[in-house]
Amino acid sequence: xxxxxxxxxxGNECASEDPRCPGALPEGQNNPQVCPYxxxxxxxSGSAFTCPRSxxxxxxxxxxxxxxxxxxxxxxxxxxxxxxxxxxxPDPNQLRWKPFEIPKASQKKVDFxxxxxxxxxxxxxxxxxxxxxxxxLCNTSMGNRCFYNSDGDFLIVPQKGKLHIYTEFxxxxxxxxxxxxxxxxxxFSIDVFEETRGYILEVYGVHFELxxxxxxxxxxxxxxxxxxxxxxxxxxxxxxxxxxxxxKYQGKLFAAKQDVSPFNVVAWHGNYxxxxxxxxxxxxxxxxxxxxxxxxxxxxxxxxSVRPGVAVADFVIFPPRWGVADKTFRPPYxxxxxxxxxxxxxxxxxxxxxxxxxxxxxxLHSSMTPHGPDADCFEKASKAKLAPKRIADGTMxxxxxxxxxxxxxxxxxxxxxxxxxxxxxxxxxxxxxxxxNSRKPAGPN
Numbered sequence: 001x002x003x004x005x006x007x008x009x010x011g012n013e014c015a016s017e018d019p020r021c022p023g024a025l026p027e028g029q030n031n032p033q034v035c036p037y038x039x040x041x042x043x044x045s046g047s048a049f050t051c052p053r054s055x056x057x058x059x060x061x062x063x064x065x066x067x068x069x070x071x072x073x074x075x076x077x078x079x080x081x082x083x084x085x086x087x088x089x090p091d092p093n094q095l096r097w098k099p100f101e102i103p104k105a106s107q108k109k110v111d112f113x114x115x116x117x118x119x120x121x122x123x124x125x126x127x128x129x130x131x132x133x134x135x136x137l138c139n140t141s142m143g144n145r146c147f148y149n150s151d152g153d154f155l156i157v158p159q160k161g162k163l164h165i166y167t168e169f170x171x172x173x174x175x176x177x178x179x180x181x182x183x184x185x186x187x188f189s190i191d192v193f194e195e196t197r198g199y200i201l202e203v204y205g206v207h208f209e210l211x212x213x214x215x216x217x218x219x220x221x222x223x224x225x226x227x228x229x230x231x232x233x234x235x236x237x238x239x240x241x242x243x244x245x246x247x248k249y250q251g252k253l254f255a256a257k258q259d260v261s262p263f264n265v266v267a268w269h270g271n272y273x274x275x276x277x278x279x280x281x282x283x284x285x286x287x288x289x290x291x292x293x294x295x296x297x298x299x300x301x302x303x304x305s306v307r308p309g310v311a312v313a314d315f316v317i318f319p320p321r322w323g324v325a326d327k328t329f330r331p332p333y334x335x336x337x338x339x340x341x342x343x344x345x346x347x348x349x350x351x352x353x354x355x356x357x358x359x360x361x362x363x364l365h366s367s368m369t370p371h372g373p374d375a376d377c378f379e380k381a382s383k384a385k386l387a388p389k390r391i392a393d394g395t396m397x398x399x400x401x402x403x404x405x406x407x408x409x410x411x412x413x414x415x416x417x418x419x420x421x422x423x424x425x426x427x428x429x430x431x432x433x434x435x436x437n438s439r440k441p442a443g444p445n
Contacts, residue, residue: 004171006228010210010275016170016232017062017267024232024267030060039266040066044168046183046207046272057183057207059270061168064236065260067187070245073254080117080415083125083132083151083251085407088414092369095408096423099360100416102160102195105139112138112163112190113147113246113253116200119412120342120364122404123312125151125251128205131303131313131402133342135362136198141191144239146262148187150249152204155181155301155315157398159346159360161196165189167274168265170230176346177396179315180276181208181301187245187262188274197360199344201400203313208301211314216285222300226281229273237261279346279396284321290328295399305403316399318350323391330391331381334372340406341365341399348395351377356426361418367405375429 017024031041039062046057115138123130162175167188174180242257301315344362365371
């Protein structure tokens with residue numbers, strides 16, 4: 001596979017044209033009477049026309065045929081994809097899933113779309129407010145099928161297997177420890193090379209953006225220059241028997257046929273694009289004196305709500321870093337949170353739970369559900385010598401955090417057969433260390 005090229009930057013106004021057609025972008029205007037190379041001009045709007053410039057998202061695509069050239073959409077089976085948050089009764093317990101099982105290619109061919117499984121979510125698609133968390137489990141490429149989402153943006157976190165993603169804007173290669181965002185309405189198709197698994201955070205009605213840095217200053221966390229946007233690439237390909245375009249609309253799947261590949265965009269310009277990011281580029285900020293800082297300092301991307309400082313969803317990571325805090329219990333503290341916290345593990349071992357929380361699995365601690373380090377972690381960290389120490393080397397855990405109270409689907413609680421019924425037992429060995437006659441802590445040995 002030839003090395004792919006990208007344009008660096010987050011949210012930039014970009015322009016790109018396939019080098020096979022130099023000058024494909026119109027000069028000085030968006031939709032001339034006749035476009036260069038006799039292409040069609042098509043605008044893709046990711047925001048209302050009248051949004052402020054700071055939030056206005058749109059791109060112009062110059063393509064061989066417009067995307068409207070397809071047969072009517074018809075409803076298709078949606079498998080385990082859902083937006084029904086009332087399938088089963090609410091469950092406030094701490095929930096943990098073993099690694100989700102990937103179907104064997106020798107038994108059944110499953111591509112990215114067929115392998116979408118909704119785990120939990122909240123809100124309402126029709127009113128453009130909410131989110132969903134999906135697991136994708138697949139073993140074959142999409143071939144002459146593409147997908148686009150009319151409901152929201154996909155933040156895709158591959159955990160096992162790399163993704164070669166064709167989009168209308170160009171091609172991306174996304175590997176474990178990288179993420180990509182494919183925004184609402186963008187058509188894409190995914191090739192895989194092995195049995196493949198990952199996580200998806202879908203947000204309705206809003207887009208992901210970089211978090212405000214406040215007193216951190218102008219630099220830090222995920223820097224804008226490290227996000228990569230694909231460059232224009234097209235194929236002028238007829239598809240005998242028809243190319244299938246799959247649309248997720250109001251939580252349901254629909255399919256339409258067309259005669260050509262949808263990846264026929266010769267040139268484009270705008271600020272509404274797909275993009276990728278390597279998590280190794282995250283500039284970690286941490287406590288260098290005392291106490292465990294709140295995990296919001298590890299926020300990569302946020303999808304804001306209308307309330308200041310409150311997110312529909314945050315994407316947070318727990319990357320390799322130094323732990324140097326003095327006189328401090330260094331692992332994550334015990335916590336009850338008004339936010340809902342879903343955690344996944346790309347690789348390695350999460351510091352607060354060395355056993356049971358495995359790559360390809362997950363956990364959900366719902367609004368106000370208590371959680372924290374298991375008994376073994378507490379005992380070790382309470383007695384550890386507080387020398388500077390590397391934390392999470394070879395590990396990448398992440399969190400999808402939301403202000404919404406998420407409901408778990410029937411697939412998540414029952415059908416997946418991956419729910420760890422013994423999760424609660426990791427806290428049962430916790431014991432009282434209370435010394436009513438002595439204020440002085442025992443301290444480390």
